[in-house]
Amino acid sequence: AKSAGGNRYEMADAEADARAITRHGLTTALPAALDRSEFFIEYQPLVHLGDGTVRGAEALVRWLHPQHGVLGPDRFIPLAEHTGLIVPLGRWVLEQSVRQAREWQERHKDKVGTGPLRVNVNLSPCQLTHPGLVQDTVDILERAGLEPDALCLEVTESALIGADDEVLKPLRRLAEMGVDIALDDFGTGYSNLANLRRLPVSVLKLDRSFTQGMQQFPADPVDLKIVEGIVSLAHGLDLTVTVEGVETGAQAEQLRLLGCDTAQGWYYARPGPPDRLHELALVDATG
Numbered sequence: 001a002k003s004a005g006g007n008r009y010e011m012a013d014a015e016a017d018a019r020a021i022t023r024h025g026l027t028t029a030l031p032a033a034l035d036r037s038e039f040f041i042e043y044q045p046l047v048h049l050g051d052g053t054v055r056g057a058e059a060l061v062r063w064l065h066p067q068h069g070v071l072g073p074d075r076f077i078p079l080a081e082h083t084g085l086i087v088p089l090g091r092w093v094l095e096q097s098v099r100q101a102r103e104w105q106e107r108h109k110d111k112v113g114t115g116p117l118r119v120n121v122n123l124s125p126c127q128l129t130h131p132g133l134v135q136d137t138v139d140i141l142e143r144a145g146l147e148p149d150a151l152c153l154e155v156t157e158s159a160l161i162g163a164d165d166e167v168l169k170p171l172r173r174l175a176e177m178g179v180d181i182a183l184d185d186f187g188t189g190y191s192n193l194a195n196l197r198r199l200p201v202s203v204l205k206l207d208r209s210f211t212q213g214m215q216q217f218p219a220d221p222v223d224l225k226i227v228e229g230i231v232s233l234a235h236g237l238d239l240t241v242t243v244e245g246v247e248t249g250a251q252a253e254q255l256r257l258l259g260c261d262t263a264q265g266w267y268y269a270r271p272g273p274p275d276r277l278h279e280l281a282l283v284d285a286t287g
């Protein structure tokens with residue numbers, strides 16, 4: 001048992017080394033990857049819980065690495081943040097997503113009822129403090145011909161905790177233009193609920209950990225109470241509530257009954273290519 005333990009230790013050690021080497025390799029490969037267009041975006045539908053229609057999608061970046069295959073954002077976004085590449089990469093994601101949203105809208109011109117399709121884009125904290133954020137966003141929207149209210153920028157709760165006015169100023173300006181700001185991963189940080197009033201956000205994205213508590217039907221009564229409280233607080237502050245990580249119909253139903261507005265998760269669709277979003281939105285519009 002002792003030697004097995006020793007082997008396991010060595011193996012874990014070797015794995016850690018391999019990971020460190022990969023991390024180093026990935027970091028140095030990042031800038032060229034942007035030049036070589038190795039990044040691509042998948043879109044995950046955002047579904048209105050009341051009527052089940054697709055209202056838009058969240059853009060999620062991936063890296064098609066020539067040796068390692070498709071890498072998820074958790075593998076390279078932290079590295080890009082560390083090296084500063086997140087600024088041009090984030091700008092690229094924004095530009096692609098905004099153009100994509102414009103294209104969906106063109107293809108859905110005749111769709112009635114639910115309004116133009118929208119797109120959500122994640123912003124990293126480094127982008128928030130980068131001086132070009134507002135102007136870049138304005139330029140990108142103008143070039144694509146997309147209305148600012150078709151764009152939602154997602155910022156994590158942790159990025160805004162303790163944020164001073166300098167950090168909030170660009171978000172305020174974007175919000176004044178009509179861009180929605182969503183507080184992502186809500187409930188994982190330690191932000192004071194009353195603090196929400198200070199932030200220029202119009203959407204709360206409830207973290208997946210809340211949705212997980214709804215997997216049983218009926219859900220744990222304490223979980224229900226917590227979500228109910230958050231939803232009523234959010235609505236009292238005029239915020240829309242989006243829930244992420246919805247994997248089952250039971251979760252969707254309970255979250256709908258609790259008054260959540262929009263949902264996202266594997267139950268509806270996994271992240272996928274832009275044309276699939278188009279098809280999903282079309283099915284809902286006619287069916």
Ligand code: C2E
Nearest residue numbers: 060061072073074077093122123124245246247264265266
């Ligand atoms: P996030 O913003 O919280 O995005 C939601 C994540 O949950 C995505 O992981 C999505 O694929 C996953 N997900 C969606 N539905 C379900 C579900 O029903 N069950 C489960 N278990 N998971 C679900 P993904 O694509 O791996 O992205 C991870 C994180 O990477 C994102 O978390 C976001 O923080 C970051 N990210 C992705 N794209 C970008 C980007 O363009 N810029 C920045 N700065 N960050 C990004």
Ligand code: CA
Nearest residue numbers: 058122154184
């Ligand atoms: Ca997000």
Ligand code: CA
Nearest residue numbers: 184185205244
């Ligand atoms: Ca999230």
Ligand code: CA
Nearest residue numbers: 184185207208
């Ligand atoms: Ca997350």
